[in-house]
Amino acid sequence: MEYKFSDRTNNLKPSAIREIFKYAADPTVVSLSAGNPSPDAFPVKELEEISAELFRTNPIGLLQYSVTEGYTPLREYLKGYLSDKYCIGTDNDDILITTGAQQIMDFATKSLVNEGEIIVTEAPSFIGSLNSFRAYNAKLVGVPVQSDGMDTEILEKVLSEHDNIKFIYTIPNFQNPSGVTMSMEKRERVYELACKYDVLILEDNPYGDLRYSGEFLPSIKSLDKEGRVIYAGSFSKVIAPGIRVAYVLAPKPIIQKMTVCKQGSDVHTNIWSQMLCYEYLTKYDFEAHLDKLRTIYRKKAQFCMDLLDKYCAPEITYDKIDGGLFIWCKLPESVDMLDYVKKAIENKVCVVPGNAFLTDESETTNGFRINFSTPTDEQLEKGIKALGKLIKSLV
């Protein structure tokens, strides 16, 4: 039988990263292509204790149906936490708990964007989000990322040229894949432009708490006076990704519509996970845990950058990062990036080709993404050494 798929999903391909994972699964290949938190970053003992305690004290609450909006104590706690710590959220905002932050991208697009309407994204941007947008046949327009974030001149040009833009998608902190952090001036400018051209902003901040150098910068949501910013936060990088808990804070009408979307999708997020997060946030020292994560990643990031300097300079360049899990490496113009990535796999090291992160994958880029949180130090050294040896053989 021939299956006829919907127009919106007809041209959807499995994510390019995913295809690369096939190589990464080969145990002889060093994978620098993942985005997994370091295994030693999980608070295993604490979560084990909490889980056991929940089974003892509230087994039915843990196993029964729950409400779509999310576990009420967790929602209430997050409202206070985001407001007190980051000046995020007003009385006009509400919170929905989601099954990972990717689901926020899904529901934001589903509830706001008609087929053919435009989402403006950074270029490069997170492939998972791009694919969520594509799955509703949204049109993607990329705005180049500079060393201090989105090029706001090009952003204004794009906003002025189209009248069917629904929102601007940005990852202001330690962007995936570029590693870039948006400057305060640009955060203000992006918000100003959103107001001027009457579009929304979807601010995705999975890595914000993983700043290990430089100064904290307020989120765009904290500037939001008009109710234009949808703020996506996640526990995937700061507690654990397998439990699939994230949250979206946005103006109430948007949260209500996203809640209806969730009712028609997974009904509610696993309640055990939500309780786990709530108990961990409120009964353990979450700030100390974040400090520990920053220490782990600061060390790993520095180790990775030192290896790049040692083995890959001057042919491969990169911008120093202040947080997050990724480094964006640039090849000399004379080297074909896709060819290099293929040869790298033959040399037993796997990275993500930069075009995977573009709104149009057929565009060219000389960048590729490496991740340093998943591999061991030994794997990092072996992988980056191979990358260096390869580039030196090519130029």
Next chain:
Amino acid sequence: MEYKFSDRTNNLKPSAIREIFKYAADPTVVSLSAGNPSPDAFPVKELEEISAELFRTNPIGLLQYSVTEGYTPLREYLKGYLSDKYCIGTDNDDILITTGAQQIMDFATKSLVNEGEIIVTEAPSFIGSLNSFRAYNAKLVGVPVQSDGMDTEILEKVLSEHDNIKFIYTIPNFQNPSGVTMSMEKRERVYELACKYDVLILEDNPYGDLRYSGEFLPSIKSLDKEGRVIYAGSFSKVIAPGIRVAYVLAPKPIIQKMTVCKQGSDVHTNIWSQMLCYEYLTKYDFEAHLDKLRTIYRKKAQFCMDLLDKYCAPEITYDKIDGGLFIWCKLPESVDMLDYVKKAIENKVCVVPGNAFLTDESETTNGFRINFSTPTDEQLEKGIKALGKLIKSLV
């Protein structure tokens, strides 16, 4: 700020059942409106043991990112289980693990149905699924349910009159909300008609294992030679709903497309839940557990029907059920159903008005749905007594 939502979600309303839950949350109101498994149906001790053991033996596996398709041992086990026990699935089929079965309705619609294309459903049908379909602007056409299932003559009429039907949605066993089980003749006929008119079937079977009287009937999927049937199964009613684990078995190209949808939505189902199900299915006596559930629900269903006979006959009628969690009650023609349901709430008992389950909620019906799995026996008696007193005061 005025928010402009997408056309597909612009007219979506929160589910009517959900609105009713507001009343049901009042502790002085007896709620017969839920669909929750009975709290004594959860294998609490076993799940507690498994969870503790998983934390001891595989904490990182439990907390790290996992694959979109689902936990491989669970998928492999289910393939064998469904094939051996129910003759479901061929080499052309594959399995995707989902976050509850509602997500199957979401992804099936997303991947197959363009806005304006038709999904044929039973009338009445499960409101959650109807809302999943509506969230993609699918057009719903209802086919009346008779005491042996969908009216296949009307089904053929509908199929012959429209050329943009994507699939037939059916719950053949102990249908929600009607309680009706489709006869073998009709299962064969529905499949035959799907082949004749070249449409797919989405077979939703959350209650199949909860048959407590009458004879087992094979699923429509077990008749599927052409690769036309998408089969949705769930652990919500037979292990626990809060863990959100379900599965869809369907032709490989459809599973591949739904997997891409899941990549762009929640990425993967909570891995702890999936491991929990796998360990429970393989290391404990699942068949004995199902027997226990059938014993619990057989007793509760009989108790409920006895109460209906005692307090509500002859004014309120119902069809005897052989399984599942719901009974469909019919009021005399002279009584306005919505008015009756409102008065019932004033009399401290909450049921779901039948029109909530219609493809067009503004249509009239004299039916309402009651659930007997969630309330205690005392609550059931109190609630049904109040329903009886009310109907007798009205006719």
